[in-house]
Amino acid sequence: MRVLTILGTRPDAIKLAPVVQALAAAPGVSSLLCVTGQHRRMLDQVLEVFGLVPDHDLHIMKPGQDLTHVTTAVLNGLGPVMDQARPDWVIVQGDTTTALAAALAAFYRHARVAHVEAGLRTGDILAPWPEEMNRRLIGQIAQLHFPPTEIAAANLRREGIAEGRILVTGNTVIDALHQVAARLDADPGQAARFARDFAWLDPARRLILVTGHRRESFDGGLARICRALVTLARRGDVQIVYPVHPNPRVREVAEAMLAQSPSIHLIPPQDYVPFVQLMRRAHLIVTDSGGVQEEAPGLGKPVLVTRDTTERPEAIAAGTALLVGTSEDVLVAAATRLLDDPAAHAAMAQARNPFGDGAAAGRIVARLLEQDAP
Ligand code: UD1
Ligand code: UDP
Numbered sequence: 001m002r003v004l005t006i007l008g009t010r011p012d013a014i015k016l017a018p019v020v021q022a023l024a025a026a027p028g029v030s031s032l033l034c035v036t037g038q039h040r041r042m043l044d045q046v047l048e049v050f051g052l053v054p055d056h057d058l059h060i061m062k063p064g065q066d067l068t069h070v071t072t073a074v075l076n077g078l079g080p081v082m083d084q085a086r087p088d089w090v091i092v093q094g095d096t097t098t099a100l101a102a103a104l105a106a107f108y109r110h111a112r113v114a115h116v117e118a119g120l121r122t123g124d125i126l127a128p129w130p131e132e133m134n135r136r137l138i139g140q141i142a143q144l145h146f147p148p149t150e151i152a153a154a155n156l157r158r159e160g161i162a163e164g165r166i167l168v169t170g171n172t173v174i175d176a177l178h179q180v181a182a183r184l185d186a187d188p189g190q191a192a193r194f195a196r197d198f199a200w201l202d203p204a205r206r207l208i209l210v211t212g213h214r215r216e217s218f219d220g221g222l223a224r225i226c227r228a229l230v231t232l233a234r235r236g237d238v239q240i241v242y243p244v245h246p247n248p249r250v251r252e253v254a255e256a257m258l259a260q261s262p263s264i265h266l267i268p269p270q271d272y273v274p275f276v277q278l279m280r281r282a283h284l285i286v287t288d289s290g291g292v293q294e295e296a297p298g299l300g301k302p303v304l305v306t307r308d309t310t311e312r313p314e315a316i317a318a319g320t321a322l323l324v325g326t327s328e329d330v331l332v333a334a335a336t337r338l339l340d341d342p343a344a345h346a347a348m349a350q351a352r353n354p355f356g357d358g359a360a361a362g363r364i365v366a367r368l369l370e371q372d373a374p
Helices: 010-025 041-050 067-085 097-108 131-141 150-158 173-186 188-195 221-233 249-256 272-281 290-299 313-317 328-340 342-348 361-369
Strands: 002-007 030-035 089-093 112-116 144-146 206-210 239-241 264-267 285-287 301-307 321-323
Touching: 002 010, 002 097, 010 041, 010 089, 010 173, 010 290, 010 361, 030 067, 041 173, 041 188, 041 272, 067 361, 089 097, 097 112, 097 131, 112 131, 112 361, 144 290, 144 361, 173 188, 173 272, 173 290, 173 313, 173 361, 206 221, 206 272, 221 249, 221 264, 221 328, 239 272, 249 264, 264 321, 272 290, 285 290, 285 328, 290 301, 290 313, 290 321, 290 361, 301 328, 313 321, 328 342
Parallel strands: 002 030, 002 089, 089 112, 112 144, 206 239, 206 285, 239 264, 285 301, 301 321
Antiparallel strands: none
């Protein structure tokens, strides 16, 4: 069985790393990895952490790229790769433009598509934009759908996907997280490295970890989040650490509004291992990231989600995530409550795992093999 895995961004890579590893270990599978390079440094960071070596690299990233560039460059680049690889299956993940364009390129070559992290929906095609449309379109193309949860599977059934083409697997991000957590637990040197690299962290102040990059926030939402962070930083008993996404639309706002605050530390995107260490160390997390919403419940960390909708209602239902939107006042009030009311914090800090058990990748590979068994 010839399998071509295609990924291009940081979250695609983190979530497909366990699948690529499982494919490499599966007998009878010839596994190829193509990276589009939709992200560059953030992608290469992940490839290195998980020891992934691409067979093809389309190198498409341009600073400030738009969606048309990403879509057309991936489509153009993948034609020859498909012709050479002649895959029985193409694996894509989630809802990035790399995933959509790769699914389309596979369809154009009559290759079957397996969709990892299928079935996430907000019901609003403009939020997240363009991801909600990307994942719906991939859902139309894919032959096999691997939703992480029963809620995601139900979304697919509602859209008419046949039961026999759906397998609930858990989210592979939990596989990736477990892998890194095991590495951290086994190697005390990692804690020493973190202590050295983050020696500037003040042990007396609680840590608020922040990420933010969604396109829907570019018209004011990100600026309101930044104003809320400035207000929170003035309390004096917290420190805010914000690994800033390199998108110029994000970087420019964050630097202009936050760089002057002494309690706010703007740092480059972190390798996955130190980022997991930062999540473990955090008192609370403020984010619009999908992956972080999935990881934080397992780590028992309260998450304030700076979006109006989420396709991950499991985290809200589990009580570890709260949807706060991008209103400055609402975010300040929610964070203040978690900082000042230990009972409110404790209620959100129960470790739960609604997104998976860490064994998703094995289920995915087993299902692919079963599908093509003679
Ligand atoms: C993309 C995905 C989004 C995902 C996010 C994860 C789409 C449409 N969006 O959004 O779903 O949540 O990745 O981070 O697929 N850049 C760098 N170096 C990097 C990565 C990005 O400099 O390693 C800068 C470049 O200027 C680039 C810009 O960020 O043009 C935007 O990158 P892009 O992949 O187009 O969008 P994201 O906002 O990262
Ligand atoms: N992440 C990381 N370094 C960082 C910030 C995030 O490794 O500095 C990880 C995070 O743990 C999660 C993934 O990147 O697994 C989320 O990626 P991102 O927020 O870029 O995309 P999204 O999940 O929103 O699609």
